[in-house]
Amino acid sequence: MVRIAFIGLGKMGRPMAANLGRAGYDVRGFDLLPIARDDAAKDGVSIATSAKEALDCADVVVTMLPVPHHHRSEGHRSPLVGSTFLRFEKGRTLR
16 A cells, blocks of 8 residues: 655645545645644544654655745754655646
């Protein structure tokens, strides 16, 4: 089973993570805001205690962050700093 780390569980991230979970993927999410984590958990998303925990053993990482500097929120220790982010053309299916 594909394991997906979902960082950012706000207006866009929460429903996307929940839909992936309902589709049968193993989704573990994290958000800086406790209310976003709580709402995502109500939608069936497994919640990690940190971004690093969400990333552990993930096959795929999705970030849905409102502003670019959020990926550095944990300072130099953030597992997202120095990561490679890929952009895919609209409509591309990943398998």
